Amino acid sequence: MTETDPAVIFRIFNEIGIIEQLSRALLEARLPPPLIAAHFAVLSHLRKGRDGAVPIDMARAFQVPKTSMTHTLKGLERHGYVILQPNPRDGRSKTVWLTDKGRALEERIMVALAPEIAALMEGVEVEKLVSILPVLTDLRVYLDAARDAPQLPSG
Amino acid sequence: MTETDPAVIFRIFNEIGIIEQLSRALLEARLPPPLIAAHFAVLSHLRKGRDGAVPIDMARAFQVPKTSMTHTLKGLERHGYVILQPNPRDGRSKTVWLTDKGRALEERIMVALAPEIAALMEGVEVEKLVSILPVLTDLRVYLDAARDAPQLPSG
């Protein structure tokens, strides 16, 4: 019988926005300047069995414009954390590879983050936290689909 | 008996980051250029019974540096959506007020957003969505507290 107040939706997005900012700040405090979260996201992606990924695919995975990805990769490359190579399967594109330095950095950061994660898992109720993951995923999938479906679904 | 995999925590932050980007893009598509989400956040805050708010308080509420708030307010002021006045209670600070134009814009955006919210509430399971709000709040509170408590709590 209870109608859900649309304001609840706004509050959810609000909390999500603030959590994003706080967690990003927390991560960036562990990164060697001038690296930021965008750089770490790439290193982490490549480490998760995706070494050799194509820039446009990473841009889509992170939901950022390809120009932003170009900029991020240029920064990582300049500091020797990744190298870009031609994509043998598509002359328009490239592939991105971790250097030893890049791999070492990613591992070092994960080690530095481990106690933070452990503390978090003591500070909040972990079961509840874990339980929201599928809901977040549903929400993300919905928003992703709604992105290019402007108003009415075609008939 | 089951140990929670720390990777779950990373995936939660990952989803949150993507949802933040998607929802921001969705909002900004409804804003008259050159306004962005940061501007709307201020208008919305002032409309929620906080007209006359002090810039530093909004910076804290949104977890952004005060220099960012200065910049955002300058943009809103330039386009006539807010006016800044001296704070009679503190000569160092100011108060921020919606103009009629600013109030009208905020209302217009909320109206434009209503069908988006309605569609979302049909596209995802609303009870589940509502149920994650308190968990998100707990997480936000934890991260906020952890922000300035570097390593060990001073036993």
Place this chain on the structure above:
DNA sequence: TCCATATAGTTCGATATTGTACTATATGTA
């Protein structure tokens, strides 16, 4: 094969974000 169209990446320019340093005002204490 030829060509229209699509796609990957870059360049460029406008604006956003944020740390540092500064000014002005407030506050607490001797």
Place this chain on the structure above:
DNA sequence: TACATATAGTACAATATCGAACTATATGGA
């Protein structure tokens, strides 16, 4: 009251973000 310290806001500079326009390559159909 006087002064040390804290706080609100701004100016500036470095970098990030991102849309528009461009180049190069790929793809699909006549």
